[in-house]
Amino acid sequence: MKRLVFLFVLTILCLNTRAQQKKLDSLNKMIAVAKDDTTKAMLLNEVLKIYLNYKPDSSIILGQQMLNISRASKFKKGEALALARIGNTYTATGDYPKALSYALASLKIWEELDDKKGIVQSLGNISNIYLSEGDYKQAMSYNRQCTAQAKIIGYTRGIMINALNLGDIYDRLSMPDSALKYTRYGLILARQAKDSDNIADAFNNLGNTYSELNRLDTALHYYRLAMPLWKAVDDEDGMCETTLGMAKIFKERGMRDSSLYYARQSITAGIHGGFTIRILDGSQFLTGYFKQQGQLDSAFHYQEVSIAAKDSIYSQEKLKEFQNLAFAESQRQQDIKDKDAAYTAAIRYYMLVAVILFLLVLAFVFWRNNRRNVKARHLLQLQKEQIQTTLADLKTTQSQLVQSAKMASLGELTAGIAHEIQNPLNFVNNFSEVNREMIEELEQELHTGNLEEALAITADLKANEEKINHHGKRADFIVKGMLQHSRTSTGERQLTDINILADEFLKLSYHGLRAKDKSFNAELVTNFAEDLPKVNIVQQDIGRVLLNLINNAFYAVNQKQKTAGDDYKPTVTVSTFASSTGGWGVTVRDNGTGIPDNIKDKIMQPFFTTKPTGEGTGLGLSLSYDIIVKGHGGSIEVDSKADEYTEFTIMI
Numbered sequence: 120m121k122r123l124v125f126l127f128v129l130t131i132l133c134l135n136t137r138a139q140q141k142k143l144d145s146l147n148k149m150i151a152v153a154k155d156d157t158t159k160a161m162l163l164n165e166v167l168k169i170y171l172n173y174k175p176d177s178s179i180i181l182g183q184q185m186l187n188i189s190r191a192s193k194f195k196k197g198e199a200l201a202l203a204r205i206g207n208t209y210t211a212t213g214d215y216p217k218a219l220s221y222a223l224a225s226l227k228i229w230e231e232l233d234d235k236k237g238i239v240q241s242l243g244n245i246s247n248i249y250l251s252e253g254d255y256k257q258a259m260s261y262n263r264q265c266t267a268q269a270k271i272i273g274y275t276r277g278i279m280i281n282a283l284n285l286g287d288i289y290d291r292l293s294m295p296d297s298a299l300k301y302t303r304y305g306l307i308l309a310r311q312a313k314d315s316d317n318i319a320d321a322f323n324n325l326g327n328t329y330s331e332l333n334r335l336d337t338a339l340h341y342y343r344l345a346m347p348l349w350k351a352v353d354d355e356d357g358m359c360e361t362t363l364g365m366a367k368i369f370k371e372r373g374m375r376d377s378s379l380y381y382a383r384q385s386i387t388a389g390i391h392g393g394f395t396i397r398i399l400d401g402s403q404f405l406t407g408y409f410k411q412q413g414q415l416d417s418a419f420h421y422q423e424v425s426i427a428a429k430d431s432i433y434s435q436e437k438l439k440e441f442q443n444l445a446f447a448e449s450q451r452q453q454d455i456k457d458k459d460a461a462y463t464a465a466i467r468y469y470m471l472v473a474v475i476l477f478l479l480v481l482a483f484v485f486w487r488n489n490r491r492n493v494k495a496r497h498l499l500q501l502q503k504e505q506i507q508t509t510l511a512d513l514k515t516t517q518s519q520l521v522q523s524a525k526m527a528s529l530g531e532l533t534a535g536i537a538h539e540i541q542n543p544l545n546f547v548n549n550f551s552e553v554n555r556e557m558i559e560e561l562e563q564e565l566h567t568g569n570l571e572e573a574l575a576i577t578a579d580l581k582a583n584e585e586k587i588n589h590h591g592k593r594a595d596f597i598v599k600g601m602l603q604h605s606r607t608s609t610g611e612r613q614l615t616d617i618n619i620l621a622d623e624f625l626k627l628s629y630h631g632l633r634a635k636d637k638s639f640n641a642e643l644v645t646n647f648a649e650d651l652p653k654v655n656i657v658q659q660d661i662g663r664v665l666l667n668l669i670n671n672a673f674y675a676v677n678q679k680q681k682t683a684g685d686d687y688k689p690t691v692t693v694s695t696f697a698s699s700t701g702g703w704g705v706t707v708r709d710n711g712t713g714i715p716d717n718i719k720d721k722i723m724q725p726f727f728t729t730k731p732t733g734e735g736t737g738l739g740l741s742l743s744y745d746i747i748v749k750g751h752g753g754s755i756e757v758d759s760k761a762d763e764y765t766e767f768t769i770m771i
Contacts (some may be wrong), residue, residue, distance in 0.1 A: 160197035167204040178208040199228040213395030213432040215252045239277040279308035319348035355388045359397035399428035543590035550583045618647040628669040641689035660746045667739040668707040675711025704770035714759040
């Protein structure tokens with residue numbers, strides 16, 4: 120008789136959708152011929168998976184049947200699975216105290232069985248309950264415990280679900296960067312597993328986060344990706360959330376008919392499936408919608424629905440029950456920790472006793488061997504003295520070699536500085552000599568009273584002084600550049616958006632050149648990696664590198680423009696990218712004069728420049744190389760073809 124009733128209930132609860140109906144029919148046939156209760160319980164578990172997200176009432180009935188069968192046959196695994204399924208159903212319907220009660224009972228059985236995968240699943244379920252209830256701190260705590268254990272046992276599905284839940288937690292905490300990071304990671308794992316339900320969940324969560332960021336087109340794109348997947352797996356709970364998200368976007372855009380259409384779809388699905396939390400969300404939205412439209416009757420109706428749903432979920436009795444369950448579980452976990460601590464203390468005590476005994480034995484052995492070592496000490500002392508003498512000689516030789524290297528390096532730098540400073544100093548000396556002669560002429564003209572000629576000489580003196588001042592500043596600039604090149608950076612590293620930094624210095628360089636030459640124009644192209652994370656760098660140093668590279672690019676296209684035809688269009692492109700090894704990079708490309716092959720190996724050397732005298736010191740690229748390679752452990756490479764293009768790539 121019980122068997123007939125059991126099959127009758129299963130037949131009544133089946134849906135009319137073809138795919139699910141076919142699967143349910145197959146499961147029903149298997150249950151009908153099952154020879155033992157363990158097999159029936161596991162088959163019921165598969166049926167519960169189908170009913171969970173669109174038929175919660177039926178799911179609870181079947182879950183209770185599975186629980187009764189498992190308990191009667193003392194099938195602990197089936198009992199734990201049934202408790203978990205019922206708890207998940209109560210979470211979907213908004214009865215959080217019951218959901219927590221069943222989830223904690225399931226966790227306790229998994230712990231008794233020492234089933235690591237079951238423990239991971241239960242911890243994830245509890246985290247989801249706290250997330251739905253609004254206690255994000257506890258949700259985060261259980262999520263971390265769950266993720267840690269899933270990684271230990273290599274449970275990829277557990278890692279995937281927890282990543283999606285963690286993204287949802289960060290979204291509700293208004294931390295969109297973290298939300299996007301974990302949701303995308305969960306999406307990657309879901310796609311690898313070909314898990315349509317969790318792929319849809321990831322798309323829906325991405326839609327929520329982009330909606331919060333007011334990137335409505337992107338949000339709507341992800342919502343639309345989620346919809347067919349929800350329908351394919353008959354997940355009405357997911358469809359409720361997605362359609363409400365779309366309704367909010369259409370309302371924001373002023374598309375009232377579309378907004379109302381999707382909002383009604385959401386609340387209808389929520390009422391049909393008994394998802395109280397979705398009814399609450401949908402009725403609150405429609406209350407605001409109809410108030411805005413001035414339809415007070417409809418607004419009042421949905422406000423009453425909202426109040427009823429809210430009272431059902433957050434009544435004082437349920438809150439008190441939920442808190443009592445949470446407190447009891449906290450006490451249970453504390454008892455477990457106390458027992459573990461006592462066990463650990465006992466182990467440490469016995470280990471300490473063992474170590475003491477071992478040390479006593481070791482001391483005896485050392486005492487016995489000490490007498491044998493006395494004779495060897497004298498020999499070791501002699502060897503030590505010989506080694507110290509040899510080491511002193513090596514240190515002296517090393518110091519001499521280092522000094523020689525320093526002197527050689529100093530000679531190269533001195534020659535470079537002398538060469539660069541010589542030109543402006545020659546100008547200063549020559550104009551000073553000319554001014555001395557002109558002052559003598561000026562005195563002669565003043566003595567003879569020739570004021571007109573004296574004024575002309577004075578004007579020449581003034582022009583010469585301006586040139587002396589110009590070339591003096593030129594020498595000063597070279598010296599400062601040399602000092603900056605030799606300076607060790609003490610800047611602190613900080614997280615930086617490299618896209619923003621590159622964009623700022625591109626505009627700074629362009630407008631700086633435009634301020635000097637109003638006739639100069641160039642096309643600025645940026646190809647920034649959208650998902651590039653913030654990087655830990657010294658902003659001042661990396662900014663200096665970018666400015667040097669971009670300035671050189673603008674100089675190259677400006678020089679080429681002077682000789683190229685009207686068809687030439689100066690273009691400077693700055694791109695960012697993430698490397699496959701977890702790093703990042705920036706490329707600066709121009710279509711200017713290019714770099715000949717015979718000097719590519721020299722451009723990073725101090726004081727080497729292709730610019731005319733007075734327009735470059737040859738320190739920019741050398742300083743950039745030191746910052747990237749020595750300061751940040753990266754690399755800087757150049758690719759160029761004469762008269763066509765130059766591209767610098769830095770990677771860290």
